[in-house]
Amino acid sequence: MSKLGQAKRIIFLKTADGQLFEVDEPVAMEFEIVKSFFDENEDAADDTVVPLPNVSAEPLAGIIEFCKAHVEFRANGAAGKDEVKKFNAEYIKEKSNEQLKELILAANYLNIKEMLDFLTETIANRLKNKSVEYVRAFFGIENDFTPQEEEAVRKEYEWAFEGVDED
Amino acid sequence: MANPKYKTSGIPLDLIYNILYKLPAKTLLRFRCLSKPFCSLIASPDFIKLHFSHYISSRLNFIVRDLSLYSSELNSFDNIIQLNDLREDTKVLGSCKSFLALSNPHLDISLFNPANGILFELPFPHEDFHGDCVSRVAFLGFGYDHVNDHYKVVRIVRFRFEHGDGSWFTDYEVTIEEDMEFLFQVVYTGYFLVVPIWVQPYNPDFEKDDVLELVVLMGRLCLVSMYDEGILDVWMMKEYRVKESWFKLISIDRSNKTNSFSFFNPLPFSEWRGDEFILEVDEEHVLYNLKRESVKTEKSFFQAEEEKQEEEQEEKQLKMQHDEVIWQVIRHNHCSFMAKIETGKFCRNPYNVTGICNRSSCPLANSRYATIRDHDGVFYLYMKTIERAHQPNQLWERVKLPRNYEKALEIIDKHLMYWPKFLVHKTKQRLTKMTQMRIRMRKLALKTREKIMTTPRKEKKREARRQEKAEKAAVLDKSIEKELLERLKKGVYGDIYNYPADKYNEILDKEQLAASDLEDDEEEAEIEYVEGYDDLEEEEDMEDFGGLSINKFHTDDDDVGVDDDDDEETVAVDRKRARRESNMTLRKLEKDELGAKLKKKARVLVESGVISVLPQPDYFYFEKEAVFDLAVVAGRFCLICKYDEGLLDVWMMNEYGVKESWFNLVFIDRSNTITSFSFLNPPSWEWGNGADNFVLEVKWNEKLVVYDLKKQKCRDCDD
Numbered sequence: 001m002s003k004l005g006q007a008k009r010i011i012f013l014k015t016a017d018g019q020l021f022e023v024d025e026p027v028a029m030e031f032e033i034v035k036s037f038f039d040e041n042e043d044a045a046d047d048t049v050v051p052l053p054n055v056s057a058e059p060l061a062g063i064i065e066f067c068k069a070h071v072e073f074r075a076n077g078a079a080g081k082d083e084v085k086k087f088n089a090e091y092i093k094e095k096s097n098e099q100l101k102e103l104i105l106a107a108n109y110l111n112i113k114e115m116l117d118f119l120t121e122t123i124a125n126r127l128k129n130k131s132v133e134y135v136r137a138f139f140g141i142e143n144d145f146t147p148q149e150e151e152a153v154r155k156e157y158e159w160a161f162e163g164v165d166e167d
Numbered sequence: 168m169a170n171p172k173y174k175t176s177g178i179p180l181d182l183i184y185n186i187l188y189k190l191p192a193k194t195l196l197r198f199r200c201l202s203k204p205f206c207s208l209i210a211s212p213d214f215i216k217l218h219f220s221h222y223i224s225s226r227l228n229f230i231v232r233d234l235s236l237y238s239s240e241l242n243s244f245d246n247i248i249q250l251n252d253l254r255e256d257t258k259v260l261g262s263c264k265s266f267l268a269l270s271n272p273h274l275d276i277s278l279f280n281p282a283n284g285i286l287f288e289l290p291f292p293h294e295d296f297h298g299d300c301v302s303r304v305a306f307l308g309f310g311y312d313h314v315n316d317h318y319k320v321v322r323i324v325r326f327r328f329e330h331g332d333g334s335w336f337t338d339y340e341v342t343i344e345e346d347m348e349f350l351f352q353v354v355y356t357g358y359f360l361v362v363p364i365w366v367q368p369y370n371p372d373f374e375k376d377d378v379l380e381l382v383v384l385m386g387r388l389c390l391v392s393m394y395d396e397g398i399l400d401v402w403m404m405k406e407y408r409v410k411e412s413w414f415k416l417i418s419i420d421r422s423n424k425t426n427s428f429s430f431f432n433p434l435p436f437s438e439w440r441g442d443e444f445i446l447e448v449d450e451e452h453v454l455y456n457l458k459r460e461s462v463k464t465e466k467s468f469f470q471a472e473e474e475k476q477e478e479e480q481e482e483k484q485l486k487m488q489h490d491e492v493i494w495q496v497i498r499h500n501h502c503s504f505m506a507k508i509e510t511g512k513f514c515r516n517p518y519n520v521t522g523i524c525n526r527s528s529c530p531l532a533n534s535r536y537a538t539i540r541d542h543d544g545v546f547y548l549y550m551k552t553i554e555r556a557h558q559p560n561q562l563w564e565r566v567k568l569p570r571n572y573e574k575a576l577e578i579i580d581k582h583l584m585y586w587p588k589f590l591v592h593k594t595k596q597r598l599t600k601m602t603q604m605r606i607r608m609r610k611l612a613l614k615t616r617e618k619i620m621t622t623p624r625k626e627k628k629r630e631a632r633r634q635e636k637a638e639k640a641a642v643l644d645k646s647i648e649k650e651l652l653e654r655l656k657k658g659v660y661g662d663i664y665n666y667p668a669d670k671y672n673e674i675l676d677k678e679q680l681a682a683s684d685l686e687d688d689e690e691e692a693e694i695e696y697v698e699g700y701d702d703l704e705e706e707e708d709m710e711d712f713g714g715l716s717i718n719k720f721h722t723d724d725d726d727v728g729v730d731d732d733d734d735e736e737t738v739a740v741d742r743k744r745a746r747r748e749s750n751m752t753l754r755k756l757e758k759d760e761l762g763a764k765l766k767k768k769a770r771v772l773v774e775s776g777v778i779s780v781l782p783q784p785d786y787f788y789f790e791k792e793a794v795f796d797l798a799v800v801a802g803r804f805c806l807i808c809k810y811d812e813g814l815l816d817v818w819m820m821n822e823y824g825v826k827e828s829w830f831n832l833v834f835i836d837r838s839n840t841i842t843s844f845s846f847l848n849p850p851s852w853e854w855g856n857g858a859d860n861f862v863l864e865v866k867w868n869e870k871l872v873v874y875d876l877k878k879q880k881c882r883d884c885d886d
Contacts, residue, residue: 120182124189132198142202143202
């Protein structure tokens with residue numbers, strides 16, 4: 001496949017909404033799904049377009065940004081933990097909950113372990129001090145308790161409901 | 168066109184699980200309200216276990232310092248976070264599988280759950296297992312049993328009994344049936360199972376006054392023993408409750424350094440980093456390398472903070488007295504208190520709290536200083552008041568400390584409340600040491616010891632002279648002879664009378680004469696006979712006795728047929744008979760012609776016990792001059808022989824009365840040493856558990872020694 005002397009191999013990814021992305025090979029290989037695609041079709045041509053039917057353009061752009069940065073960090077020899085932390089904090093800062101959810105879904109589909117760990121951690125931190133209603137809305141969970149039942153469950157561990165942030 | 172299904176109803180369940188694992192327990196409890204499926208999920212044991220492993224694996228060491236619990240990142244000292252406040256003197260007992268056990272000197276144990284930050288006190292049984300023990304020391308350990316999925320608190324209790332110096336280990340295992348609910352609510356549903364087991368490692372260096380600690384390293388029970396000389400041994404039990412699996416893990420010798428370990432603790436949850444692991448030794452965090460067997464000190468977070476505090480303090484005090492200047496001046500051999508010897512630099516100043524010459528414990532170069540001094544057994548807390556530095560006689564303020572150690576500690580706490588922690592700690596250490604010393608001194612003073620006295624020569628001579636005179640005056644030879652004769656007549660000496668032969672013949676001749684006299688006088692009245700022996704009280708007693716006993720025979724024996732009415736006469740006749748009979752015993756010693764009455768009488772004398780001859784062991788040097796003792800050990804008869812040359816032999820008869828069962832139990836040869844047994848009486852015997860723990864106490868050279876049968880060695884023994 002990849003020939004010696006060829007400077008950089010570029011992999012084409014096609015999202016569900018029809019956009020085409022050009023990604024450097026090392027970054028694309030972060031995606032387990034892309035990697036396995038090439039492992040399975042070894043004779044795939046260089047310009048094969050990998051279809052990603054479950055991912056739309058917006059989260060993919062975010063994921064590529066994240067992976068690019070991390071691949072670079074690794075190339076720089078782990079590149080100082082503080083730097084990575086700083087980047088992660090910046091990266092997550094202006095993302096809304098909706099964006100986060102899309103990101104984690106996409107990351108889950110693409111099967112990027114590092115990013116999944118990071119995103120679950122981030123979401124856990126966001127949800128840590130939130131109320132039950134907020135989390136229900138976040139995950140889209142339907143409340144199947146009757147009000148009496150819910151009251152009983154709440155009563156059981158009342159202290160756990162102290163110190164909840166405002167939504 | 169993203170898939171609308173994902174956009175609204177959201178995230179697949181396994182992702183949600185992954186998120187939930189990263190949440191603290193408190194949040195999870197709240198999220199039980201999300202919906203019914205979530206409620207049952209969060210309460211399920213599988214989820215709880217997974218949550219444990221996820222949540223804890225992302226952390227943490229735990230450190231107890233200054234009444235608070237801190238957590239730090241695993242095997243490093245970054246990110247130190249303060250967690251809980253603790254009660255006084257609490258320390259970490261151990262940690263495993265996401266729980267932390269804490270204990271305090273009152274042996275209260277509490278479990279700490281880092282997942283929800285809840286501290287829970289265990290209802291540990293406090294009662295003594297043996298009523299009559301004098302003192303009891305307990306060591307605690309905390310561990311996790313992988314096989315049964317239980318947490319265990321192990322307690323080794325060492326009892327010391329009033330009689331003998333026997334102290335031994337008993338291990339009480341307490342199983343906590345751990346409930347999964349424990350994660351969320353601290354509900355205790357366990358039971359205690361107390362199983363005494365013997366887990367003591369075989370350790371030849373086992374002395375009585377070690378400091379012992381139980382810790383868990385790599386999920387295995389470890390026994391840490393520290394000796395006074397600064398040697399630290401760590402023993403590990405490879406397989407739980409298997410005595411043979413004990414092995415020595417580490418031995419650190421710091422005896423040639425001035426600072427020894429005051430305590431040792433592996434950091435909770437600390438794991439092996441290759442060959443290294445972190446220990447807490449002496450308030451320092453030490454990285455111990457197993458392979459190189461070396462210790463590397465890591466400056467801990469706390470030390471750095473302490474130093475910072477000290478610096479600040481110093482800055483403040485510089486205005487009062489220039490400590491640094493004083494120190495710079497005196498440190499280079501200009502201090503008259505300094506004593507430089509091979510082992511280090513020491514300080515002769517009586518106010519020095521440690522006795523070591525360094526910056527922090529110099530009583531001159533510290534404006535803030537506190538120490539403890541002893542005035543005839545009374546301890547005083549001395550505090551420097553630097554404001555009065557211009558009046559050296561009023562520089563120190565002193566407070567009398569009560570005898571009670573704990574109260575003294577309280578007073579120190581009260582007076583040194585806002586003082587630097589270092590000083591308070593050192594002062595308390597000094598108090599501990601001094602109290603121990605005072606106890607030892609008292610013990611020694613109470614012990615009876617040999618005292619050497621002088622006797623004036625003149626007095627001795629005078630006494631000897633007087634003794635000689637008194638002996639002459641007493642005419643001992645004659646009175647002894649008289650007394651012996653009387654005894655002979657009474658038959659005290661049993662059967663053999665003809666030894667030595669010449670004396671025997673002499674007596675016989677004498678008695679023959681007397682007897683013929685008596686026979687002549689037989690018809691005469693009894694009064695005359697008595698008159699002859701009037702002056703001898705004992706004679707009368709003897710006759711009364713003989714008369715009575717024979718009288719008894721008469722009344723018992725119908726053949727003789729004595730009437731009750733002529734009682735007096737019978738007595739009279741009896742007396743005569745008694746006399747004659749006793750003479751007969753003398754005369755017809757080895758003849759069987761003795762009358763029925765005499766036979767009966769003899770039987771009365773022997774009736775107190777049956778004498779049988781025990782066989783004696785072969786190879787038994789009776790001919791040597793030996794001192795013998797008899798003892799019963801483990802229900803068996805023992806013969807202890809001590810020979811002059813310093814040999815001690817103990818023979819035991821395995822089966823009573825069987826000659827072949829004699830065997831030599833102990834043989835100690837001290838003939839080639841100067842001190843022989845000066846005293847060996849009465850040896851007290853103790854059997855330990857099984858034959859190898861046999862202990863024999865022998866006293867020699869004013870010391871008790873314990874003989875170990877297995878090792879065939881004597882061991883000195885303090886008490």
